[in-house]
Amino acid sequence: MSTIAQTVAPYAADFRVTRSRRSVVWTGAGALLVVVVLAYFPYIVHSGTTAILVQAFIVLTLASMWNLLAGYAGLVSVGQQAFVGLGGYFVLILGLHGLSPFAALPISAIGCGVAALPLWWLVSRLRSGYFAIATWVMAATVMLIIEKFSSIGGGTGMPLPGLAGYGPTLLAADTYWAGLAVTVLALLGIYLLLRGRLGLVLTAIRDDEVAARSSGARIGLARLLVFVVAGVGCGAAGAVLAISQLQVQPSAVFSINWTAEMAFATIIGGLGTIEGPIIGTIVYMVLQQTLQSYNAWYLIILGLVAITVALFARRGLWGLVDDRLNVRLFPVGYYLRPQVAGRSSDGKDA
Amino acid sequence: MAWVNAIIQGVLTGGLYALFACGLSLMFGVMKVVNLAHGDLAVVAGYIAIGVITVTHIPVLWSFLIVVPVMAALGYVLQRTIIQGALDRGVLTTLMVTFGLSVVIENGLLQFFSANSRGIGVGLSLITASFSIGSQIQIAYLLVLIFAVAVLVLLGLQFFLSKSKFGRLIRASADDPEATQLAGADYRHVFGIAAALAFATVALGGIAYGMYSQLSPTTGTDTILLFAFAAVVIGGLGSLWGTLLGGVVLGVAQQIGAQINISDEVLAGYIVFLAVLVLRPQGLIGRRAQS
Numbered sequence: 001m002s003t004i005a006q007t008v009a010p011y012a013a014d015f016r017v018t019r020s021r022r023s024v025v026w027t028g029a030g031a032l033l034v035v036v037v038l039a040y041f042p043y044i045v046h047s048g049t050t051a052i053l054v055q056a057f058i059v060l061t062l063a064s065m066w067n068l069l070a071g072y073a074g075l076v077s078v079g080q081q082a083f084v085g086l087g088g089y090f091v092l093i094l095g096l097h098g099l100s101p102f103a104a105l106p107i108s109a110i111g112c113g114v115a116a117l118p119l120w121w122l123v124s125r126l127r128s129g130y131f132a133i134a135t136w137v138m139a140a141t142v143m144l145i146i147e148k149f150s151s152i153g154g155g156t157g158m159p160l161p162g163l164a165g166y167g168p169t170l171l172a173a174d175t176y177w178a179g180l181a182v183t184v185l186a187l188l189g190i191y192l193l194l195r196g197r198l199g200l201v202l203t204a205i206r207d208d209e210v211a212a213r214s215s216g217a218r219i220g221l222a223r224l225l226v227f228v229v230a231g232v233g234c235g236a237a238g239a240v241l242a243i244s245q246l247q248v249q250p251s252a253v254f255s256i257n258w259t260a261e262m263a264f265a266t267i268i269g270g271l272g273t274i275e276g277p278i279i280g281t282i283v284y285m286v287l288q289q290t291l292q293s294y295n296a297w298y299l300i301i302l303g304l305v306a307i308t309v310a311l312f313a314r315r316g317l318w319g320l321v322d323d324r325l326n327v328r329l330f331p332v333g334y335y336l337r338p339q340v341a342g343r344s345s346d347g348k349d350a
Numbered sequence: 351m352a353w354v355n356a357i358i359q360g361v362l363t364g365g366l367y368a369l370f371a372c373g374l375s376l377m378f379g380v381m382k383v384v385n386l387a388h389g390d391l392a393v394v395a396g397y398i399a400i401g402v403i404t405v406t407h408i409p410v411l412w413s414f415l416i417v418v419p420v421m422a423a424l425g426y427v428l429q430r431t432i433i434q435g436a437l438d439r440g441v442l443t444t445l446m447v448t449f450g451l452s453v454v455i456e457n458g459l460l461q462f463f464s465a466n467s468r469g470i471g472v473g474l475s476l477i478t479a480s481f482s483i484g485s486q487i488q489i490a491y492l493l494v495l496i497f498a499v500a501v502l503v504l505l506g507l508q509f510f511l512s513k514s515k516f517g518r519l520i521r522a523s524a525d526d527p528e529a530t531q532l533a534g535a536d537y538r539h540v541f542g543i544a545a546a547l548a549f550a551t552v553a554l555g556g557i558a559y560g561m562y563s564q565l566s567p568t569t570g571t572d573t574i575l576l577f578a579f580a581a582v583v584i585g586g587l588g589s590l591w592g593t594l595l596g597g598v599v600l601g602v603a604q605q606i607g608a609q610i611n612i613s614d615e616v617l618a619g620y621i622v623f624l625a626v627l628v629l630r631p632q633g634l635i636g637r638r639a640q641s
Binding site for chain 2: 070074076078122125126128129130132133134136137140141144145148256257260263264267295296297299300303304306307310311314
């Protein structure tokens with residue numbers, strides 16, 4: 001019996017393993033350009049526009065985290081609003097102790113990651129469907145406990161302190177940059193995470209959990225890490241939300257609608273790819289902005305679209321693009337590229 | 351005496367929670383579907399009951415004669431179309447699709463019927479009447495009736511699944527759909543019937559809750575789905591009588607919590623749920639080694 005390495009060895013010279021069929025440098029440069037342009041926005045557009053973009057940043061961060069959970073680790077969590085709420089409340093608590101909300105933001109995000117550890121210990125006892133409802137109960141319980149503390153507003157919430165010294169223009173711009181920074185760090189973090197060893201394990205879980213387990217992948221540990229990372233990301237988004245709304249209100253920050261939005265955006269855009277949530281967020285924002293005068297209709301339509309996509313186009317809108325063009329904006333897999341002319345290359349990106 | 355009263359009220363509301371839970375348990379046991387829209391469908395049933403009573407003026411208690419068949423038919427259709435479609439594509443898809451359904455139903459109700467809460471059963475003597483034991487314990491006939499209905503439903507399900515021919519078919523399809531298909535039974539149809547049964551219990555649960563308390567678009571997830579789930583986990587996955595025990599434990603925990611501090615009712619129930627999850631993840635009377 002020969003090992004795979006022995007079988008492949010004679011052909012090794014014929015192939016080269018690369019991350020992408022095309023050069024990554026150009027996508028990298030493109031992404032950098034987009035970020036630079038976005039960072040310049042507060043100088044050129046109205047604060048109404050930046051407020052809408054802050055909302056988009058929050059949804060994109062949340063959707064990317066949900067994608068990591070459901071799309072890669074196979075964890076359908078419907079309780080991520082627990083971390084959105086905790087992120088907002090950590091900013092509030094630190095603000096009451098005199099810290100500026102912007103300085104409190106990173107601390108809150110890390111705090112949410114720490115809070116994710118005991119919560120994971122609780123909910124990880126149940127699998128798939130029951131895991132989903134357990135996370136929901138977890139979020140409801142966290143909210144009920146937070147509401148018991150009247151010093152942080154009890155059941156009605158309270159305005160965020162420490163923003164009194166800000167002029168409206170500066171506050172809008174700072175909020176925008178904070179949202180942009182959180183989103184860029186979230187996407188960059190996920191990209192680097194998926195390129196590494198953990199990414200390989202997660203991709204294996206995504207494609208076939210049983211096979212991954214029998215190959216010795218440490219699934220439990222990988223899932224714990226993903227849950228903590230998603231806690232940090234959703235917490236950071238929650239902190240940005242609290243700052244952009246200037247107040248923290250339990251029923252608003254712990255609303256199930258956050259999970260609905262992040263899940264729908266991810267499903268519509270495409271599960272299991274980094275690009276999916278970006279596309280999904282664009283669809284979400286377009287629908288939300290056009291239908292905003294019709295109350296809950298945007299969620300109804302978004303939900304119906306998500307159900308349809310989940311049933312009939314499982315890889316989402318990005319999957320449709322990818323099937324035709326075979327492109328990756330964020331290559332995390334590998335390709336085999338032929339060195340010798342005439343030999344076919346049928347490498348698939350993982 | 352107040353504590354005895356709390357425990358009695360808790361046991362009786364436990365019957366209501368068991369009624370919520372048995373449909374969830376049945377769908378999971380047979381189809382391996384965790385229906386996240388479970389509670390919202392119960393609210394839909396309650397709203398249909400309100401509509402039926404307003405339009406036809408039939409006695410409130412008899413509204414179930416119309417609502418239960420309607421919901422059972424809806425269950426069959428949903429199972430044969432959306433839920434089976436999702437099942438064919440994997441467990442994750444069923445979760446995403448039923449979660450989507452839940453959000454769509456909840457916001458649809460919000461859009462068409464506003465956020466106002468509404469109850470079933472104006473002017474029926476049974477709903478307000480009660481009998482008393484001693485001076486402090488008052489027991490509403492309605493709660494006793496709901497408890498009795500829950501026990502009857504569980505008995506009926508137990509009997510149907512273990513003794514009847516079709517019950518055997520359902521259990522066979524649950525164990526191995528493909529083998530059942532090879533033996534000549536259409537497992538998709540069997541799943542449809544199982545879903546119809548589950549939705550019938552959902553309808554009873556929705557009507558019962560509408561009589562006992564008030565229904566609003568968010569009741570479906572806030573109360574019905576989460577309490578049903580807590581009852582299932584406390585009792586033990588896959589056991590019908592465990593579901594009743596789980597419902598009773600949840601109900602008692604809530605009433606004792608309310609006795610300590612009226613705003614802690616729900617939290618007390620969840621704390622007991624989390625304690626069971628930590629100390630006895632297989633549930634109070636569940637079997638070990640859940641995969």
